[in-house]
Amino acid sequence: MNLKDFLTTREHPPELYWSLVIEEGWIQAGVWYIGENAAEVVSISPGAAWSEEDELTGAVDAALSSAIQKLPENYKEPNKAVFGVSSSWVKNGEITEEYLDKIKKLCTELSLNPVGFVVLPEAIAHLCKSEEGSPLNAIILGLGSGKIEISVFKLGNLVGTTEVSRSVSLVEDVTEGLSRFEGANPLPSRFIVYDGKEGELEEAKETLMQASWEGAEKIKFLHTPKAEALSPDRKVLATCLAGAAEIGHVSRVDSRDVQFSEEAEVKEENEAKAAPVEEVTAENLGFAIGSDIAVNANEIENVVPPQSAEPAVFKKTNFSPGSKLSEYLQKTKNLFHSFSLKTNGAPRVKNKTLIGILVVVLLTIVGGVVYWWFFPKADVAVFVTPKRFEQQAQLSFNPSGISDAESGVIPAQVITDTVTGDKTKSTTGTKLIGNKAVGSVQVANGNGTAINLAAGTLLTSSTGLKFVTNSQASVSGQILPGSPGTANVDVTAFDIGAQYNLAKDEVFSIGNYSKAMVAGRSLSDFSGGSSQEISAVDADDQANLETDLQGELVQNAINNISAKVTSDQVFVNDLAGLDTVSKDFDHKIGDQADSIKLSLNLNATGIAADKVKLIEYAKGVLKDKVPSGYVLDSDQIDFKFKFSAASGGNYLYDVTIGANFLPEMDKTKIITQISGKTIARTQNYLNSIPGFGHAEITLKPKLPGPLGTLPRISKNITLTVSAEQ
Numbered sequence: 001m002n003l004k005d006f007l008t009t010r011e012h013p014p015e016l017y018w019s020l021v022i023e024e025g026w027i028q029a030g031v032w033y034i035g036e037n038a039a040e041v042v043s044i045s046p047g048a049a050w051s052e053e054d055e056l057t058g059a060v061d062a063a064l065s066s067a068i069q070k071l072p073e074n075y076k077e078p079n080k081a082v083f084g085v086s087s088s089w090v091k092n093g094e095i096t097e098e099y100l101d102k103i104k105k106l107c108t109e110l111s112l113n114p115v116g117f118v119v120l121p122e123a124i125a126h127l128c129k130s131e132e133g134s135p136l137n138a139i140i141l142g143l144g145s146g147k148i149e150i151s152v153f154k155l156g157n158l159v160g161t162t163e164v165s166r167s168v169s170l171v172e173d174v175t176e177g178l179s180r181f182e183g184a185n186p187l188p189s190r191f192i193v194y195d196g197k198e199g200e201l202e203e204a205k206e207t208l209m210q211a212s213w214e215g216a217e218k219i220k221f222l223h224t225p226k227a228e229a230l231s232p233d234r235k236v237l238a239t240c241l242a243g244a245a246e247i248g249h250v251s252r253v254d255s256r257d258v259q260f261s262e263e264a265e266v267k268e269e270n271e272a273k274a275a276p277v278e279e280v281t282a283e284n285l286g287f288a289i290g291s292d293i294a295v296n297a298n299e300i301e302n303v304v305p306p307q308s309a310e311p312a313v314f315k316k317t318n319f320s321p322g323s324k325l326s327e328y329l330q331k332t333k334n335l336f337h338s339f340s341l342k343t344n345g346a347p348r349v350k351n352k353t354l355i356g357i358l359v360v361v362l363l364t365i366v367g368g369v370v371y372w373w374f375f376p377k378a379d380v381a382v383f384v385t386p387k388r389f390e391q392q393a394q395l396s397f398n399p400s401g402i403s404d405a406e407s408g409v410i411p412a413q414v415i416t417d418t419v420t421g422d423k424t425k426s427t428t429g430t431k432l433i434g435n436k437a438v439g440s441v442q443v444a445n446g447n448g449t450a451i452n453l454a455a456g457t458l459l460t461s462s463t464g465l466k467f468v469t470n471s472q473a474s475v476s477g478q479i480l481p482g483s484p485g486t487a488n489v490d491v492t493a494f495d496i497g498a499q500y501n502l503a504k505d506e507v508f509s510i511g512n513y514s515k516a517m518v519a520g521r522s523l524s525d526f527s528g529g530s531s532q533e534i535s536a537v538d539a540d541d542q543a544n545l546e547t548d549l550q551g552e553l554v555q556n557a558i559n560n561i562s563a564k565v566t567s568d569q570v571f572v573n574d575l576a577g578l579d580t581v582s583k584d585f586d587h588k589i590g591d592q593a594d595s596i597k598l599s600l601n602l603n604a605t606g607i608a609a610d611k612v613k614l615i616e617y618a619k620g621v622l623k624d625k626v627p628s629g630y631v632l633d634s635d636q637i638d639f640k641f642k643f644s645a646a647s648g649g650n651y652l653y654d655v656t657i658g659a660n661f662l663p664e665m666d667k668t669k670i671i672t673q674i675s676g677k678t679i680a681r682t683q684n685y686l687n688s689i690p691g692f693g694h695a696e697i698t699l700k701p702k703l704p705g706p707l708g709t710l711p712r713i714s715k716n717i718t719l720t721v722s723a724e725q
Contacts (some may be wrong), residue, residue, distance in 0.1 A: 016042070016071075016078035017247075019239040021120070022058065022085055022230075024144040025051060026125065029063035030236035031071065031078060031672060032244065032253075039244030041255035043070040044233045057109050058101060063211070064110065074670075080543060082233060082243035083117040086142060086149055087161045090119055091359035117337050120235060120244040121151035122158060124192065128243075129156055129237035130252050136190040139225075141174065143195035143204060150177040151186055159184045171211040179218035186220045193229040201229035213699040276510075280423040372707060377716045379698040380674070380682070382693040386636070386723040389625050393657055395617070397572065397607050397649045403619050412651070413569065414608045417605060418581070419562045429538030431592060437493040437500035437529030441467075441508055441520040444484040445475040451518065457493055459508040459520055466494040467508070475518075486568075493529055500529035535594050537587045545598045546583070552580065557604035567610040574641045576651045577605035607651055614639070618657045630661040638725060660723035663691035667719050676712040693724040 006064050014033035020026045027050060031042040050059035068077055089099045095117060107114050125136045135156025142149035146166055152159040164177040210228035213219065233255075324325040329553040397412035441459060445451050452474050459467040469489045475483030493500035508520035556574060583599040587593045618637050626632050632660035640656040655675060670689070674682045678698050686695050699708060711717055 013075065014040075015080075015399070016075070017115075017240075017243060018064065018067075018078050018081035019236050019237055019243060020063070020081050020112075021235050022056075022060075022083060023120075023142075024146075024181055025049060026058045026195075027056075027063045027233075028232055028236055029060070029067040030240055031067050032240040033245050034248030034250060035254070036249050038251070040246070040252040041237060041240050041253060043067045044236045044255070047232055054104065057106055057554060060106055061110060064224055064626050066563055072567065079111060079113050080115045080237055081112045082115060083241075084120050084123060086144075086491075087119050087121060087151065088149065088163060090117075090337075096335045100591045110656050112177075116243060116246065118239055119237070119337075120194075121149070121153075121161065123238035123242045124194065124230060124235065125153050125158070127154065127234065127241055127253070128192070130241060138190040138192050138250035139178070139188055141191060141193045142191065143200065148173050150174065152178075152187065153182050154184065154188060170207050170214075174208070175213075179216075182218050187225075188244075189223050189225040191225055191227040192230050193227060194232070194235060201231075202393075205229045211339075222422045222702050227681070242706040266672070271682065272489050277290045289495075306342045309639050319425065320538055338417050352573055373393050373712055375716075378699045378710045378718070379696075379700075380695040380710075380717060380719045382670075382686060382689070382719065382721045383693045383695065384663050384665075384689070385693050385722045386662050386691075387630060387662055388658070389622065390656055390658045391625070393621060393655050394644070395653050397609055397653065398650050399463045400649070403610070403613050405613070406440070407621060408617065409650070410609050410617060411614050412572070414651075415561045415606045416599070416610055417557045417564075417604050417606070418597075419547055419553045419557045421553050421556070421561070421679060422597060423545060423552070424595050425545045425548070426595050427535050427541045427587075427593055429532050429536045429539050429541055431590065432496070432531055433559050433592070434496035434531030434534050435459060436496050437498075437502070437527050438525035438694045439467075439491060439502065439522045439525045440488055441491050442486055442488050443484050443510055443518065445521045445537075446478050446484045450475045450485065451475050451477075451513070453489065453510070457511050459510055460495075461502060462507050465502070467491040467498055467500070468494060488523065490563045497531040498529045500526060502526045508632035534592050537585075537589050537591050537593050537596050539589055540587065541596050542585055542598075545596060546600070548600050548603070549600050550578075553600060553602050554604065557602065560607070561604065561606035568610045568611050570639065572607035572609055572651075572653060573640045574643045574653070575604050576643050576646065577603070577606050579603040584625050607653075620658070621657055622659050625659075626661055630665055632659055633721075637660060638660075661691070662721055662723060665689065665721055667721070671714050671717045671719055675714050675717060676709055678706075678709050680708060 010419050012161055014035075016031055016033050019030040019032060021030075027048040028045055030044045032039050033042065034040075046062045048059040048063040048066075050056050052351065071077070083103065085099070089095050094100075095103065103114065106112060118313060118542055120142065121140045122141055122156050125138070128136045128138070136153045137155065138153055140151045140153065142151075144166070146164050148166055148170075149163050149256045150159065159181060162177050162180050167173055181187065191205075191208050193201055193208070195201065195204075205227045208225070214226065217226075230700055237253050239256055241250075244250045244253065306319060336384065393408060395408045395410055398409050399412060399414045401411045402409055403411045443453065453469055453472065455471045457473075461467070469491055470502075471490065473487050473489040477489040478484045480635065502522060502525070506522040508522070509515045510518045510520050538582070538639045557578075558575065559576075562571045562573070581603055581604065583598045583601075584598070586597040615634050615637060618634065618639075622637070636659055638658045640658070642654040642656050644652040646652070670686075673685055679683070679699075682697060686692055695709070702708060
C-alpha cells in the first residue's frame, strides 16, 4: 500500500511537522514526521515565488496548501514548523529583528507554532554528512537574484560565510568571495550550488566546472574543483533532518514512498534492536529548548565550530552505528536553533521532575512572600501649606575666611571666570548716499564795473535749489547799455539727488548780487545727480547688540561659576564684578551694512558662601519669627542676593532671607500609621494632618491589586515634608 494508505490505517498516527524554507524570492514547504530511525518526509511542495513583503504570506500559504494535499482528510494538519533561512537572516545566533517580524507575522496569520530554525548552508552540510558518512569538505554557494552567499566547510566545520553582490560573471563573483578566506587555503575542491530556481542550477554548475581557477591570486585548490547542483527539494530534506535530529534524535532522512508490510516492520525493529543507538538528550547537544536563544547567541553565529577531539576519527571508513551517531550528533550541535518567539515544546515529566517542580513552586511562593514583606520600598512626599516670611538683611562676604554672625560677616570663596562670545544682529539705521549734479552757468554782469566770483560762490535756482561754483571767475562790466559782460563758470549741486538735474536755460541768482544786475543761465542740462537710501549702522544698533551679547555671556559666566560651587557652599547668583576685557564691532556708526557683529570678552567674579554659616545666620534672624505649631527646616530657607559694593576686600550684598514655616509633624508616627496600608488608605490618613495639601507616593516595585501596599517595614518608607508650590 502507498504512504497515504499507511498513514490512514495506522493505529497511532504520528505527529506531523512543517518544514518551511524561506529564500530571497522563493518559498518551499515540506511535511514530515519522526519515524523509528529516520525523519520520514511525507510531501514536498513546489517552489512559490514572492518579491514584495506583502506577497510573502500568500506565497507561504500556497506552499503549505500544496504540501498538505497528500495527507488523508481525517489527518490533522500540522501547526509546528521548522524554518530554514539563509545566513544573512541570522546575527549572533538570532534571526535579526527585520526578518523576525516577518516570521512573527507569518505565524500569526497562518496559525503556525515556530519550534526552531536552521541556517541553510549548515543544514545542507549535515545532510551531506548523514548521506555520505564523512564530514563535508565543500564550498556551498547560495545563488540569489542580487547576491551570492558563500560558505566554506572543512572536515564538517564551518570556516566562515560571506556575501558578494552578483555581477555578469559568476566565476568572478565566486573568486572575489573566496579571496576573503585567504587563511583557509587550500580550499575544498568541491562546489555545491543551490537556489530556488532549479533551471539556473545546471547552468551555474557547468560554468563553475569549465572555469580555470589556476590564475586566481588569493585562492588555491589542491586540484580542479568539481561542481554539483543541489535540487530545491533537498533543501527541504536538510531542514527536515535538522529538526528531526533535535526533536527525535534521528540521524537520517527518508523521502521515498515506502511500501509497508508486517515483514518490513519486523525487519526494521530487528535492525533497530541489533544496532542500539545511544540516547542523546537535547541538553547534551547544547540546544536551548524552552529558553531564549539570546542566552547562547554568541556561541552560534559566525563562529567556527570546534574541532573534534580526535580528528583521525573522520578518516576511518568503518564506523560502528553507535560511533557514527555520536559523531553526527557532535557535528550537529548548535545546528538547530530555538526561537525566542515561543518555546519548542514541553519535556517529558517524571515523578522526580514533578516533585522538583513542586519544590520550586513552593520555594518561589515562599520567596515571593518574603520579598513582598521585607524588600519593597516607598517614597512618600507630603506637601503642606506653609506660612511664608521674608527678612531683609545686609551681608558681607569675606574671602579670607573671617566669620562674624552678629555683624553679618560670612566666609566665602571668590570664583572668577572668563567668557567670550560673538553675536551678529541686523542693522536698523539708514543713510542717504548718491552723487551731486554738475553743469555750466553763464553769468551776466549788468554793472558798469567788473565783478570777481570766488570759488564756492552760491548760486540759487528759481526753484530754490543751491549750487556752488567750482573755481574762481571774473566777469567784466557792461560796456554799452544792453550789452552786459559775461563769463562761463562750472557749478556743482550743493547736495545729492536727482532733483538737481536742472534743464537748460534755468535762471540763477548769484551770491548776494541783485538778480536785476547780476544773473546766471544754464547753458545745458545739468546731469549726474542721484540718491538712494541704504542700511547703515547707528548708535542704537551698537548699544542694543552689546546689551544682548553681554546678557548671554553673563548667564554663561553664572552657569560656569555655579558649576564650580561645592555642596557645602551656596552660590551668590548676582555677580560681584563684570569687567570688559575686549570689545570689537566690525562696523562703525554710519557705515553702510545690513548687519553688525560684536566680539566681546568679559571677566566675571562670583561669590560662593559657606553654607553652614549662612544657614546658621539665617536661623538666628528667623528664630523669633516661627509661629506656634510650625517648625523651620534648613531646606525651607532661601535667599535672594543683590550686589551692593566691594569694600575693604569684602563683598557687600543686600539679601532677602525667605523661609517657609511648615506645620509641625511627627514623621515617625506618620510612618508607623501608614506602613502596610494601601495608597487609598494612606491618602485618607494624610488628609487628617493639619496643613496637608497633597501627597505623592511612589512604590518600588509597584505590585498589582491588594499586593500594592506600602512596605510593612518602617525603615523602607522614606517620608519628606515640603511646602506646597
